[in-house]
Each structure stands twice: as C-alpha cells, then as structure tokens.
Amino acid sequence: MKIYGDLISPFVRSCLVTAHELGLASRIQHVKAGAKPTEENPQLTRLGALGRIPILETDHGHAIFDSRVIIEYLCHISGNSDLIPDDGVKRFRVLTLQALAMGLGDTAVAVRYETAARPQGLQWKEWLDRQRARMLSAATDMDKNWSAELTQVNAGSIAAAVVLAYIDFRMPETAWREGRPNLAAFHERFSARPSMQATKLG
Ligand SMILES: N[C@@H](CCC(=O)N[C@@H](CS)C(=O)NCC(=O)O)C(=O)O
Structure with missing residues (x-):
C-alpha cells in the first residue's frame, strides 16, 4: 500500500508513526506529495476529491482518507x-484526545497558511490571535487532563506528540512548554x- 503526502504534515506523520508502532512500515511505500492551499495537485485529486494529504492507496487500489480513517x-x-x-x-478517551490533538494540528496548519502563504496585508490579526489562543488552550488541556492517556502509546498520544513537534518545527516561538511540565515531559519521552x-523532521 502507499501513503501519499509530505512528512512535514502532522497528519501524514501521524499515519507513518502509527505504521511504525504497528510494525507495518515495511509494507507501506511513502510517496512524497505536497498539497498547497491554493493549488490542486492532480496526483492527489485522482485519488480523492478533496486533494488533501494524507491519502492511503490500498493494495486493491482503493483510496482511504483522512488521517483518522487511515489510522483506523x-x-x-x-x-x-x-x-x-x-x-x-x-x-472514547483516546479518540477524544486524538480529536483534541488533531484539532490543535488543524489550527496550527491554518495559522501557518495565514502567516506563510497568505499575502501580507490580507492577514487577519484578530483571527490569528484567536487561533494562537486556541492552540495554547489545547496544550493546557493536554497538560492537565490527559496524563493517563499520554503515558500510553495510542492514537491520541501519537497525534499529540506529532502535532507538538510540528509546532516546534514551524512556529518555534510558540511557548507551549511554559507552565505545562507534564506535557513537556510527555513530549520529550x-x-x-x-x-x-x-519519521524525524528536518
Ligand atoms: N483532517 C485532515 C486534514 C488534512 C490536511 O489539512 N492536510 C493539509 C496538509 S497538513 C493539506 O492537505 N492542505 C492542503 C489544502 O488544504 O488544500 C486529516 O486529518 O487528514
């Protein structure tokens, strides 16, 4: 089977980390494919109308997306x-932690598009402020309320670790560790x- 996408995407990396944890990595071919917010990639839309990454193509030629369905x-x-x-x-604790972490990932990717792809002068400051506050709220929730799930390897802890690494890579100024010792320790471990x-970045 094949997974299409770029490792920098936290959604793609979550699928690949899951494959490694499950001992499936050798059965998966990683096909490098980028998805830009303003351009269609025909290699992707051939497989799925949304044209987002990741997409998994099964050995029978069926396309599966999005990342949560691929992980399942x-x-x-x-x-x-x-x-x-x-x-x-x-x-449902694990799936909710996964939704929290993927929601943090959605927010971080949207902030990245707004700051790196949207033309200067068209950026919306109030919206960016709200998204940055949402990212820190999600990190606080993970730090305070999810320690049992974060000590295990599951779909939620995988997503949390990968999304926090994406934030470190793309927006290192985000001080998510500050005042969140449990989450910082989880991430290091x-x-x-x-x-x-x-599946390391960079
Ligand atoms: N909910 C989707 C999100 C996927 C997603 O947003 N992927 C981004 C890359 S990180 C993408 O394809 N962006 C291009 C676009 O939205 O046009 C998932 O979990 O797979």
Whole structure:
C-alpha cells in the first residue's frame, strides 16, 4: 500500500508513526506529495476529491482518507486494539484526545497558511490571535487532563506528540512548554520512540 503526502504534515506523520508502532512500515511505500492551499495537485485529486494529504492507496487500489480513517484502517488490518482500544470508556478517551490533538494540528496548519502563504496585508490579526489562543488552550488541556492517556502509546498520544513537534518545527516561538511540565515531559519521552525517530523532521 502507499501513503501519499509530505512528512512535514502532522497528519501524514501521524499515519507513518502509527505504521511504525504497528510494525507495518515495511509494507507501506511513502510517496512524497505536497498539497498547497491554493493549488490542486492532480496526483492527489485522482485519488480523492478533496486533494488533501494524507491519502492511503490500498493494495486493491482503493483510496482511504483522512488521517483518522487511515489510522483506523492500519489498526484494523494489523488486528491491533491497543492504539484505539475496544473498551468503551478507554476508546472514547483516546479518540477524544486524538480529536483534541488533531484539532490543535488543524489550527496550527491554518495559522501557518495565514502567516506563510497568505499575502501580507490580507492577514487577519484578530483571527490569528484567536487561533494562537486556541492552540495554547489545547496544550493546557493536554497538560492537565490527559496524563493517563499520554503515558500510553495510542492514537491520541501519537497525534499529540506529532502535532507538538510540528509546532516546534514551524512556529518555534510558540511557548507551549511554559507552565505545562507534564506535557513537556510527555513530549520529550515520546519523541525518543523509534517510530518518532524514524519519521524525524528536518
Ligand atoms: N483532517 C485532515 C486534514 C488534512 C490536511 O489539512 N492536510 C493539509 C496538509 S497538513 C493539506 O492537505 N492542505 C492542503 C489544502 O488544504 O488544500 C486529516 O486529518 O487528514
């Protein structure tokens, strides 16, 4: 199977980290494909109308997206129920942490587009302020309320580690560690995992 996308995308990297954690990495070909906010990439829209990354192409030629569905697919084909547990309480805690982290990722990517891609003079300061405040609120929530889930390897902790690394890479001025010792310690510990090292940015 193939995963299309650029590793810098936190959504692409989350899928690849998941593949490593599941022992599936050798079965996946990573096809480098970029998605710009103002340009269609026909290689991507051939597979999925939205033309966003990541897209997974199965060995049967079916396209699967978005990242959360790809992650669920990878868990499904490997018969793994640790990354997304079956047990109801655990399952929805993990999926909600994943939604929190991916929501932080959506916000960070939107801020990146607004600051790096949108022409100067057209940028919307109040909107940027709100997105930056939202990013810090999400980090505070992770620091305070998710320590049990963040000590495990699951779909939520993978997304959290990857999205925080994206923020460090793209917007290092974001002081998300300040006053958030639990999250900072989580990130340092998780970043040392072989799955993170094998998909390192930069
Ligand atoms: N919810 C999607 C988000 C994917 C996404 O926003 N990808 C970005 C790259 S980080 C993209 O394709 N941007 C190009 C565009 O939106 O036109 C997922 O989880 O896969």
